[in-house]
Amino acid sequence: MPGLKIEIIACLKDNYAYLVGDPAAGLCAVVDPSEAAPVEAALEGRRLTHILNTHHHWDHSGGNRELKEKFGAEVVGPEKDRSRIPAIDVGVDEAGGWRFGEYAVRILEVPAHTKGAIAFVFEGAVFTGDTLFALGCGRLFEGTPEMMVQSLAKLAALPDETRVYCGHEYTLANARFAMTLEPGNADLAKRFREIEALRAKGAPTVPSSIGLEKRTNPFLRTASAEIRAALGMETAGEVEVFAEIRRRKDNF
Numbered sequence: 001m002p003g004l005k006i007e008i009i010a011c012l013k014d015n016y017a018y019l020v021g022d023p024a025a026g027l028c029a030v031v032d033p034s035e036a037a038p039v040e041a042a043l044e045g046r047r048l049t050h051i052l053n054t055h056h057h058w059d060h061s062g063g064n065r066e067l068k069e070k071f072g073a074e075v076v077g078p079e080k081d082r083s084r085i086p087a088i089d090v091g092v093d094e095a096g097g098w099r100f101g102e103y104a105v106r107i108l109e110v111p112a113h114t115k116g117a118i119a120f121v122f123e124g125a126v127f128t129g130d131t132l133f134a135l136g137c138g139r140l141f142e143g144t145p146e147m148m149v150q151s152l153a154k155l156a157a158l159p160d161e162t163r164v165y166c167g168h169e170y171t172l173a174n175a176r177f178a179m180t181l182e183p184g185n186a187d188l189a190k191r192f193r194e195i196e197a198l199r200a201k202g203a204p205t206v207p208s209s210i211g212l213e214k215r216t217n218p219f220l221r222t223a224s225a226e227i228r229a230a231l232g233m234e235t236a237g238e239v240e241v242f243a244e245i246r247r248r249k250d251n252f
């Protein structure tokens with residue numbers, strides 16, 4: 001999107017918050033601030049106008065109160081989880097969407113990691129929180145495999161070139177797991193090498209893209225013959241295959 005710039009902020013051990021801004025319009029939002037200090041440092045004197053939360057977990061919203069007090073920023077989060085979003089001002093849902101100044105932002109309701117989880121879709125970029133990770137997906141704390149399959153399908157339906165900004169740097173471990181299921185996937189093997197090189201120099205593996213995830217992320221590849229053969233589930237349904245992949249990752 002012309003005008004909107006996205007910056008990555010490393011937080012805690014392996015969390016990412018993001019700054020999304022249009023300086024000319026005086027807009028500066030942070031997505032999922034687990035803590036205030038690294039966000040303040042990244043602002044370098046700019047005023048924070050909005051705080052966006054993909055879900056209620058403390059490692060995505062722990063910086064809300066301090067940043068709101070300091071900057072008077074408006075806190076935006078899932079309407080369906082109002083009671084669990086610290087200091088929330090504006091609740092959003094899929095039907096209503098949201099406006100960031102002049103920018104129309106789509107909201108996707110993507111329950112399963114938490115019941116109220118949402119994704120923020122800007123033109124060309126999606127913030128997926130802990131629902132879709134680079135090469136992975138979130139744990140099913142408050143939902144079923146079927147819910148997560150539906151939530152991931154909503155994200156996978158975005159244009160292939162959409163950049164994916166997720167909530168954690170879990171990509172190398174996710175890649176190692178993915179390689180156990182689909183070592184014959186050339187796109188995955190290539191990506192694995194790229195991820196190893198990035199992490200060896202401490203660089204982030206985000207953003208990814210929807211197209212790349214569809215080609216390499218096992219949780220979006222329940223139709224893959226190689227994955228199904230690896231699981232011994234050649235004829236199983238999509239949700240069953242997803243649930244087995246999730247179960248194996250939980251124990252990986």
Ligand SMILES: [Zn+2]
Nearest residue numbers: 055057113130
């Ligand atoms: Zn979470």
